[in-house]
Amino acid sequence: MRIAALDIGGTSIKSGIWTGGLAEEVREEATEAKKGGPAVMAKAKEILSGYGRFDAVGISTAGQVNSKEGYIRYANENIPGYTGMRIRDILEEEFHVPVAVENDVNAAAIGEGRFGAGKDMEDFLCITYGTGVGGAVVIGKEIYRGDSFSAGEFGGVLIHPEARVPGEAFSGCYERYASATALTARAKQLDETLTDGRKIFSRIEEPAVRQVVDSWIDEIVWGLISIIHIFNPACIILGGGVMAQPYILSQVQEKIQKEIMPSFRRVQIRQAQMGNQAGLLGAAYLASSRLDV
Secondary structure (H helix, E strand, C coil): CCEEEEEECCCEEEEEEECCCCCEEEEEEECCHHHCHHHHHHHHHHHHHCCCCCCEEEEEECCEEECCCCEEEECCCCCCCCCCCCHHHHHHHHHCCCEEEEEHHHHHHHHHHHHCCCCCCCCEEEEEECCCEEEEEEECCEEECCCCCCCCCHHHCECCHHHCCCCCCCCCEHHHHHCHHHHHHHHHHHCCCCCCHHHHHCCCCCHHHHHHHHHHHHHHHHHHHHHHHHHCCCEEEEECHHHHCHHHHHHHHHHHHHHCCHHHCCCEEEECCCCCHHHHHHHHHHHHHHCCC
16 A cells, blocks of 8 residues: 655645655655645645555645545635635546545644554544644544534634634634744744744743743643633643644643643643654545545
8 A cells, every 4th residue: 555645734745655654755845825726736746746656645735624525615815726626636537546635733633643642542632833723623533523624723712802803713812822923923022033933942041031931831721721621631632843842841731730620630731743744644544544435
């Protein structure tokens, strides 16, 4: 079994081949998303053609995905013209193999659940902190997708109602305060040279920088309090590049235990393990199940 996988993001497209272990022949190219959805699909075809023979294709992609039919239900203007793109139909017509298409956070959750931090868990939540905040709900090793394939939109949890602007999506919500983007925005108010997580954490011993980080971690915890009390999960896996910082995980674990009800304190807060491989592995695993159809 040889499965080609793509992880299509707004900035880059990661690709690789899966034969049952980790992804192999991993490559990365710029998405050039501003050229629009059709151009992204043309690039996807070009990348896949470079891998020779394969038995199926797994696609992890930004946007809201109807995974049953394999098309983009909605995508914002980061990839213009991507909404409605029938990815499965396009790629099956091109390569004549089964194609599975899934939202990127859902695919990463499947990757973590099958191969990474959640492999010993039947049920867990996966939350990623990056440009925004994404989430996935895993029940019995399968994604719970909700009525319109959009369950797990944890970035929409309202944590600052005083900042809510009627009709403005995500105003006052978790994504605006707990994303890596939010951390960088806070840090740049302190020092405009603090433009990314690596620079911020290189100066974590400075009291003013630590205070910025600690205030941001508080925002992460406020959202997790509600999520934990709603789902009563055994495990929450935290992903996104910034979560590789051990300080964040330790502080979240410590603060959560003080803030949630005692009967919920069995919850485990874990760091994602698979990094950039998670989405590729999840997409490939889903594509492998299409071979049995």
